[in-house]
Amino acid sequence: MISVSEAIRLIKKHAIHSNSGEVPLLDALGCVAAESILALTDTPPFDNSAMDGYAFSYEHWDKTSPLKIVGEIQAGTKSDYTLKTQEASRIFTGAPVPEGADTVVMQEKTDRKENLLIITDPNIQANLNIRPQGSQTKQGDLALSKDQLITPATISYLAGMGLDKIKVYKKPTVGIILTGKELIKPGQTLEKGKIYESNGIGLQAALRNLHIETASILTVDDKEEELVNAIKKMMYFDILILTGGVSVGEYDLVPAALEQCGVKKVFHKIKQKPGKPIYFGVHSKGIVFGLPGNPAAVMSSFYYYIQTAIGLFMKRDLVKKIELPLDKEYTKRPGLTYFLNGKTTQTGVEILSSQLSYMLNSFAVADCLVELEEDKEFFEKGTLVDVLKFI
């Protein structure tokens, strides 16, 4: 049995399968750029007006006479003329500044008499109200650095430069195998001996929060042949998650079945509660987590271990712990790290009751997991503890 920190270390050592590839821009949300991007064009691509007003040459203007209005340029159109001295053109926000003009005057600071324009702005000066070509980014400039996290604003920015795809570290593909003769689907009638399967949908939801849709979920009986077939079918996933059958009982067939399929065990069992029997293994195409069947253990294993692995694929740190003071004292058994359901409060964090590993009610209302270190037994009120907020 290993410690939680050793388990994390081993996952970090073995889970590095980062794979980069081009994806449609929108699907890059939450990913990290796998390439630096040089601007393909200047942005803005042409000098354009920042206002609705009139474009003219300040340099060649005599600073007193009215200007003659010779045309109009709307955003999305362009002028086919060059402004001469003492000429002006009506122009709208975003429209390209015509040849011969160096300045735009706001319409509110003019007086127009038919085709004559009187500039009434006492503070008018050269280059006013023009967004110069390339003032945001010049062609060939570094537009985005490798390893930049792609947010909605990053996506908008890249689209504005004309990009419709980008090379990122890809999200891992995830497959799930649920083991157990006792599992039936929610919505069906419950026969004695059976329980409703709930780990699959819990994992699906947690993955959806990371924008990972689970392509495939299989439910198998506790029979070795069936299990081996399911594993073989699912070994093309970057991450394969199994629930149940991972302890040491007669029907805990998962570790042996995985070995039979060529998965190499990295560790089995962690000094923690819940989720002690967790298994982690690797094979040539991916990694495998064998989780206990207990729903609470499944959820905390996901947040700590599977998110760590997903983050390694995506080159992101998805497990962001914060430190908060305990609202009440707490006593636990030494020798095991505890992962307890918590609720953040105005002053710190509260540990919720009913923490048995098969019980999820406190999990259902929790907004975080509280991690209590292995060696310690008594935690005073106010002790700073590691907290992992749910996303």
Next chain:
Amino acid sequence: MISVSEAIRLIKKHAIHSNSGEVPLLDALGCVAAESILALTDTPPFDNSAMDGYAFSYEHWDKTSPLKIVGEIQAGTKSDYTLKTQEASRIFTGAPVPEGADTVVMQEKTDRKENLLIITDPNIQANLNIRPQGSQTKQGDLALSKDQLITPATISYLAGMGLDKIKVYKKPTVGIILTGKELIKPGQTLEKGKIYESNGIGLQAALRNLHIETASILTVDDKEEELVNAIKKMMYFDILILTGGVSVGEYDLVPAALEQCGVKKVFHKIKQKPGKPIYFGVHSKGIVFGLPGNPAAVMSSFYYYIQTAIGLFMKRDLVKKIELPLDKEYTKRPGLTYFLNGKTTQTGVEILSSQLSYMLNSFAVADCLVELEEDKEFFEKGTLVDVLKFI
């Protein structure tokens, strides 16, 4: 022109269109329960074993003799016998405890000789290693309170009780209309006068972070008839977002077109930078935001105003500000609230450069928005400012 806080107040006053309805359990992720849920069954639904071991009646055992093993119960099966005095049954984790048994002894704490079982556990006591029926939730108990946020663990918990759908406050439907003759799609060649459309995909990405997929995005020219037709087509959305055409110029047709379609203006223009010309209106079926065309203004308007409205539909507070100290002093114009791109640091928050409203580069690397209050001009290093972290 109104203040930011007045704008928020007006949105909160007018945006309350919460609509509850039943959704498949997985789609309830991130929603708030619109009903209290009473448990349909006991959970666990039957007394079951917490261990691989042997079930027997501690009460009727003579505490010394070996027990006779009469059967085996695997998880997912049930026994068809009642254990008599001095009898035991092999049992596995999760399997129903047979009639006549009150205790399970761990297999590690026994010695088996063919059909005879010797209990070697000196600490054995009644009721050990049994998860009693209803110990998590009893039929009819309050299983989940109205207004509870649905996390992945909540979903797992509800599925475990046999639920496959739940009544929640529904996410609003969102439609987007992009206005401007100058807009072309990323991936196409850029003619002079045109720019790449980037607001649509930026908004789509920001909505996707809230698990809202945008059903419909229209791009229309700055022509009144075309715009009115598009608005009419899109008025069945709970929230309609338009970008561009919202200032006071000749081609800023959005406010007038909305009025023509029966939208009642609530406000137009906020004392802020960027995004001053923002419009907000209501109609019988939903609400409408008219945003400027500037990408940076679109993104900050989304995070502050549109998220506020979405949160009202979903009965969630999606705009979670925190207070952080400024890493460097900053001077702004008084009379406008500033929304500036920021990056959180170890010590506080840094304001990123290039904050002109048509420039997104700093937005592309920002991880938060910094809000600088309207009346103030000079912000010392260390001043606590409101920060909205991107999600």
